[in-house]
Amino acid sequence: MRYYTGVMGATGAVALLLGAAIGPAQADVQAQAGVQAKPKFQMPFACGTNWQLNTYGGRHNPALDIVVKGNTGSDGKKLKASAKGTVAKAFSDRGAGNVVIIKHSGGWYTAYYHLKDKAGVYVKAGTKVKPSTTIGRIGKTGANSGGWAHLHYEQRYRASGIPTESHRKAVDFNGKRYTGVNRQWSSVKSANCP
Ligand SMILES: [Zn+2]
DSSP: OOSOOOOSHHHHHHHHHHHTTSOHHHHHHHHHHHHHTOOOOOOSSOTTOEEEEEOOSGGGTTOEEEEEGGGSOOTTOEEEOSSSEEEEEEEEETTTEEEEEEEOGGGEEEEEEEESSOTTSSOOTTOEEOTTOEEEEOOOOSGGGTTSOOEEEEEEEOSSSOOOGGGEEOEEETTEEEOSSSOEEEEEEOOOOO
8 A cells, every 4th residue: 555564674674784785886786687687577467457557655666556447346356476486475464464475586576465365375485486376366454455455566676685675676567667656557458478
């Protein structure tokens, strides 16, 4: 939903301290390498289905909140993986609700918040996923969901270790970037196709 969820927590603070040991030039090289290696992420929904994407401002960026086209009711809609990978974490957070974080190639990860089901119903840490794998269902779990069913979605990059919210990057689907402040794309078709 609209606000920073605080999932980062103490682990993120430690990571920031460790990050200070890396010089700016080295960090740039790592960032460039990551951008070059970004997988061609797809929308985390069945091939050919249509969705509404929203960005907000402040600390919500560059995450997206996603509902079905027309916002006619997203509760229980199935989620797919944005690319092949392995589930790095699946857990429940007070603010973000049921969360799945998937590790892809090249230091890239995707994060899915407010899921309807707890870890283990669809996937758990260590589960290998393909774009066709159902990783969960849209829900409204967590205080930050605001009580409305939607998917909070992030793409993250970190050279080493599981990235936190501080490692979020602009979202790309099928090679197109969806980012900015208070933007809306009212109908985007999923190209997450076999
Ligand atoms: Zn959100």
